[in-house]
Amino acid sequence: MNTQYDARLDGEPPRIAQAEVLADLRQALPGMTLLHREEDLRPFECDGLSAYRALPMLVALPETLEQVETLLKRCHALGVPVVTRGAGTGLSGGAMPLSHGVLLVLSRFSRILEIDPDARTARVQPGVRNLAISEAASPYGLYYAPDPSSQIACSIGGNVAENAGGVHCLKYGLTVHNVIRVEVLTIEGEHMTLGSDALDAPGFDLLALFNGSEGMLGVVTEITVKLLPKPETAKVLMASFDDIEKAGDAVGAIIAAGIIPGGLEMMDNLAIRAAEDFIGAGYPVEAEAILLCELDGVEADVDDDCATVRRVLEQAGATDIQLARDEAERALFWAGRKNAFPAVGRMSPDYYCMDGTIPRRELARVLKGIGDLGEEYGLRVANVFHAGDGNMHPLILFDANQPGEFERAEELGSRILELCVEVGGTITGEHGVGREKIHQMCVQFSPGELVTFRAAKAAFDPHGLLNPGKNIPTPARCSEFRLTKSAGDAPAPTQA
Amino acid sequence: MVTTHDTPHHDIPGHDASEALAERIRRAEAEGTPLRLVGGDTKAFFGRKVQGRTGEAEALSTREHRGITEYDPVELIVSVRAGTPLRELEAALAANGQMLPCEPPHFGDDATVGGMIATGLSGPRRPWAGSVRDFVLGTRIITRQGSEQRFGGQVMKNVAGYDLSRLMVGAQGTLGLITEVSMKVLPLPGASRSLHLDMPLKDALEKLAEWGRQPLPITAAAWLDGALHLRLEGGPSSVAATAERLGGDELLDGFWEALREQRLDFFAAEDPRALWRLSLPHHTPVLEVPGVTVETDVLYDWAGCQRWVRSDADAEAIRSVARQAGGHATCWRGAGGKAVDEPFTPLDPVIEKYHRNLKAQLDPQGIFNPGRLYAAF
Numbered sequence A: 001m002n003t004q005y006d007a008r009l010d011g012e013p014p015r016i017a018q019a020e021v022l023a024d025l026r027q028a029l030p031g032m033t034l035l036h037r038e039e040d041l042r043p044f045e046c047d048g049l050s051a052y053r054a055l056p057m058l059v060a061l062p063e064t065l066e067q068v069e070t071l072l073k074r075c076h077a078l079g080v081p082v083v084t085r086g087a088g089t090g091l092s093g094g095a096m097p098l099s100h101g102v103l104l105v106l107s108r109f110s111r112i113l114e115i116d117p118d119a120r121t122a123r124v125q126p127g128v129r130n131l132a133i134s135e136a137a138s139p140y141g142l143y144y145a146p147d148p149s150s151q152i153a154c155s156i157g158g159n160v161a162e163n164a165g166g167v168h169c170l171k172y173g174l175t176v177h178n179v180i181r182v183e184v185l186t187i188e189g190e191h192m193t194l195g196s197d198a199l200d201a202p203g204f205d206l207l208a209l210f211n212g213s214e215g216m217l218g219v220v221t222e223i224t225v226k227l228l229p230k231p232e233t234a235k236v237l238m239a240s241f242d243d244i245e246k247a248g249d250a251v252g253a254i255i256a257a258g259i260i261p262g263g264l265e266m267m268d269n270l271a272i273r274a275a276e277d278f279i280g281a282g283y284p285v286e287a288e289a290i291l292l293c294e295l296d297g298v299e300a301d302v303d304d305d306c307a308t309v310r311r312v313l314e315q316a317g318a319t320d321i322q323l324a325r326d327e328a329e330r331a332l333f334w335a336g337r338k339n340a341f342p343a344v345g346r347m348s349p350d351y352y353c354m355d356g357t358i359p360r361r362e363l364a365r366v367l368k369g370i371g372d373l374g375e376e377y378g379l380r381v382a383n384v385f386h387a388g389d390g391n392m393h394p395l396i397l398f399d400a401n402q403p404g405e406f407e408r409a410e411e412l413g414s415r416i417l418e419l420c421v422e423v424g425g426t427i428t429g430e431h432g433v434g435r436e437k438i439h440q441m442c443v444q445f446s447p448g449e450l451v452t453f454r455a456a457k458a459a460f461d462p463h464g465l466l467n468p469g470k471n472i473p474t475p476a477r478c479s480e481f482r483l484t485k486s487a488g489d490a491p492a493p494t495q496a
Numbered sequence B: 001m002v003t004t005h006d007t008p009h010h011d012i013p014g015h016d017a018s019e020a021l022a023e024r025i026r027r028a029e030a031e032g033t034p035l036r037l038v039g040g041d042t043k044a045f046f047g048r049k050v051q052g053r054t055g056e057a058e059a060l061s062t063r064e065h066r067g068i069t070e071y072d073p074v075e076l077i078v079s080v081r082a083g084t085p086l087r088e089l090e091a092a093l094a095a096n097g098q099m100l101p102c103e104p105p106h107f108g109d110d111a112t113v114g115g116m117i118a119t120g121l122s123g124p125r126r127p128w129a130g131s132v133r134d135f136v137l138g139t140r141i142i143t144r145q146g147s148e149q150r151f152g153g154q155v156m157k158n159v160a161g162y163d164l165s166r167l168m169v170g171a172q173g174t175l176g177l178i179t180e181v182s183m184k185v186l187p188l189p190g191a192s193r194s195l196h197l198d199m200p201l202k203d204a205l206e207k208l209a210e211w212g213r214q215p216l217p218i219t220a221a222a223w224l225d226g227a228l229h230l231r232l233e234g235g236p237s238s239v240a241a242t243a244e245r246l247g248g249d250e251l252l253d254g255f256w257e258a259l260r261e262q263r264l265d266f267f268a269a270e271d272p273r274a275l276w277r278l279s280l281p282h283h284t285p286v287l288e289v290p291g292v293t294v295e296t297d298v299l300y301d302w303a304g305c306q307r308w309v310r311s312d313a314d315a316e317a318i319r320s321v322a323r324q325a326g327g328h329a330t331c332w333r334g335a336g337g338k339a340v341d342e343p344f345t346p347l348d349p350v351i352e353k354y355h356r357n358l359k360a361q362l363d364p365q366g367i368f369n370p371g372r373l374y375a376a377f
């Protein structure tokens, strides 16, 4: 268990009382909402990873950039840590508060500042919801491509901080490929523009460095994203398989045919049943796996590609192939997929979502490994994933009210991530390291590599005031983790 | 899938020289002597000279460290050592019906994969497909301690730790020696047609903005010599339909490569004026660039986002025009082909501070290409 901040392993926290920080900030920022009573702090105690909770020392809800700047300057002067929060949908505890830190909530920065249809860009504040950008661009025939399943709720600032992906990433890229410029405030309250309205900027690619940096290097205060013309048409094929391995091979076969689908998603039987039960998307509940393959572009090409993909799927042994008849059915097929997490959540009191990415050729092996591990730990695992880019989301079902079950789910989760690393993959494809995967960082990276990460952090935040205890483990944490691993390597036995 | 370490792969000779490179770097770090990192040395003209203690710094070549270490076309990922000639990598991809979508320029037969990453230069497809950094998935670098470290990975998505792989792109070797890179590759387009449309410049820029809002299969657009040059790529049906709709004449094969490699007359070395590169936002109008007297002094690539300019005007005057339009200007080649002291746009003071901080953290003694990008680091 590593949920709570641990001074011994994460670094000595400042010794400054809440009352003192409150008085200082109130004086410097008389007009800003600052929450400090326990009942007001409670709603902010966790992000989307609700098993990880802590009450923040204070919650700041600024409305102007000047307030953010002053807040950062004061916290820097006082040596008080700052945790930035967007919409709080993160799944790795990245926005989990610190009992000795200020939670900086950016949800009030929710304005779309400008849509420029000729330059195909949108300039927005960090608290704008991902989907709101595409909605605002829609009248111009444009949209913002990255579409995390949480897009109705998550903020674009949080997307930049996590380098969020979505079902359309294989073809249209991640957040880092679709953001051209960000405005940033450093922990010292200095202002920087990273990237530019042009296609490149002089100097180091700090824009790339800030994408996915989990609020560790600075606070993103404005974002300019690239907009794309809406494809003329989009069609979805749903293929059923009686064997998950065949479905995995079909993914490779589609790509080998020279086709890059707009989306290529896979779900296993447990996930199919859950989604069908929740949404009624018309999924085949008997199938061992389904593939959803979206082809988008110019009408004539899409028709050609649909024919090719259909042929490939047949050869790969699909038992049934359906083409969504119209826009409504296409939306329904996707609704099942996009609601897969909450759908699985209805089957079990709790679920825990993993996010490993693997080389696609290892799919069958890893799925089998996950199945075996699930049995070993006596827990059910549903699989939903971005098959096109090998990004898996095993969902571990558990009941937190059963003593020890959360710990077992967590341990099963880390075994799954270690399996991903073993086959040449990574512990996180899009949800970030946050607090949750801090130990697995010691598995994926060598001590020397972690030194280099810490050096990059120190260039921007030498005193470690931004989001301490997240993302990059301290040397002390890794040595302790390695010790406990070698001491008690055998996994917890299961009674199930 | 084939994994090789020291054996040939796809007919490319492979050799792992990482230990020798690491050893040389450890020595440089111990002695505190700067190194000038070189691949094919084809882009030496681009950027500042690297100073050693006396005269130019000693060169450290990556050429011996070469070969494809992993390439499984179905994964759409290739991993390749930095000293591999770019030409060989591209041939291996083409043999499998794939390509580097960012279309990097070579500027000479010997250009290496490491040079492509370190300079981060992309070709005509850039505005539609993305830049070199967009296709980087992972890198191995040798740090100042002489240890080879791996960032990013050989998978499509990876957000574990900071994105140091993409940070290396365009850093011109000032943060470490790149030994290997993993890149996303894509299938070659099913069909390709290039068109030549006689059209005044203003109309061309308007048309490009209009077409940009439509889902057309355009993958290159340049205006020069009174005509818009367009490339269409994608499925055979849409390419044929779009070509018919837009009209114009067929453009000769080889135009895009000549543009990318700067072999068009516009770039002729005999022209004594400086060559500038202006990087600008989409839909930037025709600009009044100082020193530009006739329309043919400017070549518009990237649908107008990358403009090559022949001008002898004062650097600050040119930079200020680019800045006001929301972009920046690089002096690609000084007047008379001479090197200039400050080729890249000076950085804003806060940004520069963090560049210096990063350099101080990753290379405190300045052994990696010091002064190559900016005099300050």
Ligand SMILES: Cc1cc2nc3c(=O)[nH]c(=O)nc-3n(C[C@H](O)[C@H](O)[C@H](O)COP(=O)(O)OP(=O)(O)OC[C@H]3O[C@@H](n4cnc5c(N)ncnc54)[C@H](O)[C@@H]3O)c2cc1C
Pocket: A047, A048, A083, A084, A085, A086, A087, A088, A089, A090, A091, A093, A094, A095, A106, A126, A147, A148, A149, A150, A153, A154, A155, A156, A157, A158, A159, A160, A161, A162, A163, A164, A165, A166, A167, A214, A215, A216, A218, A219, A220, A221, A341, A342, A430, A431, A467
């Ligand atoms: C049901 C569900 C489905 C999901 N599906 C996907 C998916 O398909 N793809 C995907 O990538 N993710 C997915 N996620 C995860 C999550 O939605 C994303 O990580 C999202 O980008 C987080 O945005 P947020 O605004 O909620 O950020 P928060 O959770 O508030 O914060 C996330 C991290 O970003 C930092 N941060 C937030 N804003 C800023 C800022 N302005 N400046 C600096 N740092 C900042 C925080 O400190 C924290 O470290 C899903 C989550 C849920 C609950």
